[in-house]
Amino acid sequence: LAERLQSTIKKITGKGKVSEQDVKEMAREVRLALLEADVNYKVVKDLIKRIRERAVGQEVMESLTPGQQVIKVVKEELTELMGGEQSKIAVSDRPPTVIMMVGLQGAGKTTTSGKLANLLRKKHNRSPLLVACDIYRPAAIKQLETLGKQLDMPVFSLGTDTNPVEIAAKALEKAKADHHDYVIIDTAGRLHVDGDLMAELTEMKEKVQPDEIFLVVDAMTGQDAVNVAESFNEQLDITGVILTKLDGDTRGGAALSIKAVTDKPIKFAGMGEKLDQLEAFHPERMASRILGMGDVLSLIEKAQETVNEKQAKELEEKMRTMSFTFDDFLEQMDQVKKMGPLDELISMLPGANKMKGLKNIQVDEKQLSHVEAIIQSMTKQERQDPSIINSSRKKRIAKGSGTTVSQVNRLLKQFNEMKKMMKQMTQVQKGKKKGKGMK
Numbered sequence: 247l248a249e250r251l252q253s254t255i256k257k258i259t260g261k262g263k264v265s266e267q268d269v270k271e272m273a274r275e276v277r278l279a280l281l282e283a284d285v286n287y288k289v290v291k292d293l294i295k296r297i298r299e300r301a302v303g304q305e306v307m308e309s310l311t312p313g314q315q316v317i318k319v320v321k322e323e324l325t326e327l328m329g330g331e332q333s334k335i336a337v338s339d340r341p342p343t344v345i346m347m348v349g350l351q352g353a354g355k356t357t358t359s360g361k362l363a364n365l366l367r368k369k370h371n372r373s374p375l376l377v378a379c380d381i382y383r384p385a386a387i388k389q390l391e392t393l394g395k396q397l398d399m400p401v402f403s404l405g406t407d408t409n410p411v412e413i414a415a416k417a418l419e420k421a422k423a424d425h426h427d428y429v430i431i432d433t434a435g436r437l438h439v440d441g442d443l444m445a446e447l448t449e450m451k452e453k454v455q456p457d458e459i460f461l462v463v464d465a466m467t468g469q470d471a472v473n474v475a476e477s478f479n480e481q482l483d484i485t486g487v488i489l490t491k492l493d494g495d496t497r498g499g500a501a502l503s504i505k506a507v508t509d510k511p512i513k514f515a516g517m518g519e520k521l522d523q524l525e526a527f528h529p530e531r532m533a534s535r536i537l538g539m540g541d542v543l544s545l546i547e548k549a550q551e552t553v554n555e556k557q558a559k560e561l562e563e564k565m566r567t568m569s570f571t572f573d574d575f576l577e578q579m580d581q582v583k584k585m586g587p588l589d590e591l592i593s594m595l596p597g598a599n600k601m602k603g604l605k606n607i608q609v610d611e612k613q614l615s616h617v618e619a620i621i622q623s624m625t626k627q628e629r630q631d632p633s634i635i636n637s638s639r640k641k642r643i644a645k646g647s648g649t650t651v652s653q654v655n656r657l658l659k660q661f662n663e664m665k666k667m668m669k670q671m672t673q674v675q676k677g678k679k680k681g682k683g684m685k
């Protein structure tokens with residue numbers, strides 16, 4: 247999606263004035279791009295209609311060029327399409343709050359149950375009970391129990407011989423007795439939507455009266471995910487959608503259509519297999535990401551979770567003035583470790599999918615300790631100005647850090663790439679700030 251839109255956007259941004267013909271052309275391109283991205287046909291039709299009306303109509307702001315205006319309209323409409331920010335989770339006034347996780351096999355229910363429990367405990371200080379109701383595959387119970395162990399969180403299971411509805415009901419009693427304030431029920435899935443499954447889930451819903459029914463869908467399945475969401479919603483009246491594997495979704499088709507088709511919000515997004523890779527779903531950022539502007543906001547937010555604000559400001563200043571040194575790098579290492587995988591952070595940078603040399607920057611986390619050792623073996627002067635590091639210095643550094651000259655070389659190269667990227671990033675940020683000020 248991004249590819250196609252970007253070239254259209256490039257064409258139109260350059261223009262000082264946009265004619266009705268331009269808007270038509272833009273609308274046509276957006277339409278094609280969306281269809282190519284596997285966005286629901288009806289959704290596209292409505293969207294294009296609104297974009298054309300708004301873009302051609304008298305909604306032009308003086309501070310924006312008409313070209314920018316059209317793009318602003320497209321972005322706003324994409325955001326609108328995905329709904330408002332909706333990452334809140336219900337809280338029952340008679341605890342425990344009950345959450346049913348439903349969806350097809352392989353969508354990510356079990357993993358996401360674990361992630362959600364982790365998030366509820368970490369961010370909201372809750373004490374969830376995980377419940378294993380997928381009795382059809384013995385491995386499924388084991389999988390949830392393993393997640394429970396990893397998280398050091400209790401998992402309620404009655405094996406494979408008890409009816410899932412019964413298990414869910416018993417789990418509720420157990421949660422009350424043990425003072426758990428959330429119950430997360432991991433249910434069975436099928437390969438396709440089927441009557442038996444729906445009957446079981448409906449029965450369970452009646453029995454446990456859940457406060458939330460989260461449908462878990464795989465973003466990579468595109469339009470199929472939308473169809474699945476439609477049928478689950480018809481039969482179960484779900485309360486929200488969790489979109490998984492968004493890390494592997496390059497088209498955004500599911501994200502764009504689900505809200506429009508089901509009128510249920512996408513609440514969270516799974517961004518990887520790890521248990522802390524569940525994020526609130528931000529429609530505006532998703533729209534930006536789709537438009538290829540890069541998800542700078544998420545990146546900054548992620549950084550701010552671990553770096554305090556003052557440090558972040560200093561870092562930003564250093565990035566802007568390019569005075570970032572190996573000392574700063576070292577200081578950031580701890581923060582970086584806390585932030586999560588580097589390649590994940592890097593992939594959020596604007597245009598990162600297109601950036602050359604990205605492969606060189608993907609730092610193997612196991613090597614972080616080597617990196618640390620290398621930097622520690624540098625002199626103060628070398629850390630401030632790496633350009634003075636000649637081959638004899640490299641040899642000394644390698645020896646001092648117990649690494650090799652080629653490892654030292656690699657780090658120097660990575661450091662330079664990183665500085666380049668920081669420059670690109672701050673430039674985009676500046677662009678963004680400008681845009682905001684003009685609104």
Ligand code: GDP
Pocket residue numbers: 349350351352353354355356357358435462489490491492493494515516517518519
């Ligand atoms: P279930 O059958 O619905 O319970 O699905 P699982 O929870 O067993 O997940 C199926 C596979 O998808 C597992 O290999 C998960 O690690 C993987 N998975 C789940 N969520 C994500 C995600 O957000 N990103 C990625 N990359 N993989 C995911």
Ligand code: MG
Pocket residue numbers: 355356357380386433
């Ligand atoms: Mg499962």
